[in-house]
Amino acid sequence: MSNQVSEGSPPPLKIKGRMEIEYTWSLGRLGTRFFEAIRTERRLLGIRCPSCRGVLVPPLPTCGRCFAPMSEWVDLPDTGMATSIVPYLLEYPGQALKPPIIFAKIRLDGADSSFTHILGDIPPGPLPQTLRVRARWRAERIGSIEDIVCFVPGSTC
Numbered sequence: 001m002s003n004q005v006s007e008g009s010p011p012p013l014k015i016k017g018r019m020e021i022e023y024t025w026s027l028g029r030l031g032t033r034f035f036e037a038i039r040t041e042r043r044l045l046g047i048r049c050p051s052c053r054g055v056l057v058p059p060l061p062t063c064g065r066c067f068a069p070m071s072e073w074v075d076l077p078d079t080g081m082a083t084s085i086v087p088y089l090l091e092y093p094g095q096a097l098k099p100p101i102i103f104a105k106i107r108l109d110g111a112d113s114s115f116t117h118i119l120g121d122i123p124p125g126p127l128p129q130t131l132r133v134r135a136r137w138r139a140e141r142i143g144s145i146e147d148i149v150c151f152v153p154g155s156t157c
């Protein structure tokens, strides 16, 4: 008898399981200030590079363009431009939101970077390539990017 795996061997057995993992993730100094401003003041902050003057949202400790340490906080409006607008249609167990969901990259006015979020109030039909949007805030905030329910068409609150 051989211990070699060969053609014709039965497929390996599989066991189904379920894993839940609880974890805590530190937001760090910059993330803490960014999310505290969202939670306590419903305010969005960017951080400006002292070298190239680029503004990043969410904040990062180092500029992605010139690698300078970031230092200057700037207030940003909750309006901007949605780009890379794509629908998400697949359902899977445990999903927080039921499809269809429309994702987009959001570049706040005055920012030089963008972040992914959800679009709301989009009428059925072909999706635009770009769209002026504003944030729709939750009434009760916890200090999370989900304190913004979604971004909706328009530029006034």
Ligand SMILES: [Zn+2]
Residues within 6 Å of the ligand: 049, 050, 051, 052, 053, 054, 063, 064, 065, 066, 067, 068
């Ligand atoms: Zn820079």
